[in-house]
Amino acid sequence: MRIKLKRFGSILTSRPAGREAALAIKAYQRPDADENIEIDFEGVLSVGPSWLDEVLSELRREFGSSRVICLPTKNPSAIESLRVIDS
Amino acid sequence: MKTDTRLRIIKIISEECGAKPIELVRRLGISAQAVHRHLKALVSAGSLEPRGRGPLTRYFIAGAVEIDRARQWYSSIGKPAESPSEFICETRDVLSARLARLSSLAGMGLKEDDLPLVISVVGEVGNNSFDHNLGQWRDDPGCWLETQVTGGRLWICIADRGQGVFRSLSRVDPALQDEQTALLAAFERTLSGRAPEQRGNGLKFVKNIIAGSEKRGLACRSGAALVAYGQLGGACQKELSRFSSQSCGTVTLIVWGLE
Incomplete structure (x- = not known):
């Protein structure tokens, strides 16, 4: 299952907004039992670690860390955000 | 001397983070015409930049942030x-x-x-x-x-x-x-x-x-x-x-x- 983050906006910042996005994903996009969740950054202008942390933490908690996979991206804000989140 | 006055103008503007011509007239004790002449030269030289219009114009050190x-x-x-x-x-x-x-x-x-x-x-x-x-x-x-x-x-x-x-x-x-x-x-x-x-x-x-x-x-x-x-x-x-x-x-x- 692929989550296209651009559907949440082109600028993704703030923890409250990330929390709301995570809840919406859990409500409307549920993966099959053996399906991975791919996080797609294509089309996003900027994403901050606070927003992304809320989304990834919630999805990892709900479905397991090994099933939540961030697709490769050249977006520098995504790269830097993942660097602090996963450090 | 021109150079001394212009250095004093730059010093005042740097310390005060900007100044209007009238403020410089008071601080320097010279005529408004002289102040404007010096300001024009300093702007041409790239040392100062004006911001604002008319009587609200203030002069700043070129490139300096104004916060x-x-x-x-x-x-x-x-x-x-x-x-x-x-x-x-x-x-x-x-x-x-x-x-x-x-x-x-x-x-x-x-x-x-x-x-x-x-x-x-x-x-x-x-x-x-x-x-x-x-x-x-x-x-x-x-x-x-x-x-x-x-x-x-x-x-x-x-x-x-x-x-x-x-x-x-x-x-x-x-x-x-x-x-x-x-x-x-x-x-x-x-x-x-x-x-x-x-x-x-x-x-x-x-x-x-x-x-x-x-x-x-x-x-x-x-x-x-x-x-x-x-x-x-x-x-x-x-x-x-x-x-x-x-x-x-x-x-x-x-x-x-x-x-």
């Missing part, structure tokens, strides 16, 4: 006399809308790869104001967000009149004894005043990005504490040293080199 209004708002002991809506983001929604406007910086010399970083850095610092001060504002709610492009650099000033970093963090880590230690902890450790919520990595992200290029810098003041990061952090620190150390809020000044 006196932010300084007055932040440093005011009581409720600020002026709270300009063009700079104040009273709610997160307003901050989000202003973040979207930063996209226009792409046409002002900001490298394409830098735009996502600038937006996310401003977003982290600006949202920190709301995260840690909701319900704790002294008077004006929200944060001040101001950008200036001058001297080949982008300057971004974000300030709030909240409770300050020390009060926020000392609640969760009583070992933090003073404002400077608390401010350093905010940037260096994964620690949040909103503990036990799992958060506290935003300023680490900001610090990493500032350190990512020699053309970037940041300074942050909260109370008497003042820290600086990046090659150009010293320039930001110099500006924020003029902000009151008595204010409880937090102010961050970021500088970013343009192409």
